[in-house]
Amino acid sequence: MALITNILCPVDFSTFSRNALDHAAAIARWYDATVTALHVLPPVTALVPATGEGLYPPLVFSDDDLRQFRDELDAFARQSGVAHIVSEVVQGSVAREIVRRATELPADLLVMGTHGRSGFDRLMLGSITETLLHKAPCPVLTVPAHAPDASPVSAPFTRVLCAVDFSPGSLRALALAESLAGEAAANLNVIHVLEPVSVFEPVAVAPDGLPVSGERLRAARHRLEELVKPDTRAFADVNETVAAGKPYQEILRAATEQRSDLIVLGVPGRHLAGFGSTTTHVVHEAECPVLTVQA
Secondary structure (H helix, E strand, O other), rough: OOOOOOEEEEOOOOOHHHHHHHHHHHHHHHHHHHEEEEEEEEEEEOOOOOOOOOOOOEEEEOHHHHHHHHHHHHHHEEEEEOEEEEEEEEEEHHHHHHHHHHOOOOOOOOOOOOOOOOOOOOOHHHHHHHHHHHOOOOOOEEEEEOOOOOOOOOOOOEEHHHHOOOOOOHHHHHHHHHHHHHHHHHEEEEEEEEEOOOOOOOEEEEOOOOEEHHHHHHHHHHHHHHHOHHHHHHHOEEEEEEEEHHHHHHHHHHHHHHHHHHHHHHEEEOOOOHHHHHHHHHHHOOOEEEEEEOO
16 A cells, blocks of 8 residues: 655646646545645846846845745645645755755655646756656656646546556556555556567567567566566456557557556666656656656
């Protein structure tokens, strides 16, 4: 069973963070968890007049400013309707403060909103997102702006798709996906994507019609079946799929076809190409929330 007691949700008052906070609240209601809504005020540097040189030191917000931001955050957070919610306003580097607070709580889950295909919202631009996906001390749930509204009464996720490449990160992701699916008696689809093989190898046809090695296909199917725990099969409807092609394309295709309301996948280390070719594409392009689990 997934143990989720503390959820951290960065908020910038946008519709994107509203959507993320609603999902955080739905998860909190299901697990009777506490949500911490965090607003980070990044350092502000002002230019000196044309007659001067250099920059003014970073502006520091007064106690009155912080109280005003906190009041606004309280009002924003109360709209979520979750029983246990805490509002916090801090100053500093956005990514650093989010990671610091997630570590201190400690958070079991970090939930943040994104624009989706057009890029991350202004709170989560570029390297900040990559930093959080790699350095957050807990799984990270990204919620695209076009994701369906979170249900206030039912289980937060009922159709879970977990991508497995047999790396340590993806095995940790599978363990979490199994726990979430078992907790909600959900449908769990586990997918492994094979790269198409050379035309000189003996081939079989994958479910999507692409040629792959027959031996690799059988081995992958067998390994997927062995990975899923019997306890999970007792509480969740489990299906295994082996596809062939570009991993991120097949993951997104499966999520669309299966009408998944959650994609779970592992995040490899910075030195691995998988982050750029798979995780980034899935997080940016998915129609549903994506839960990433660090290696």
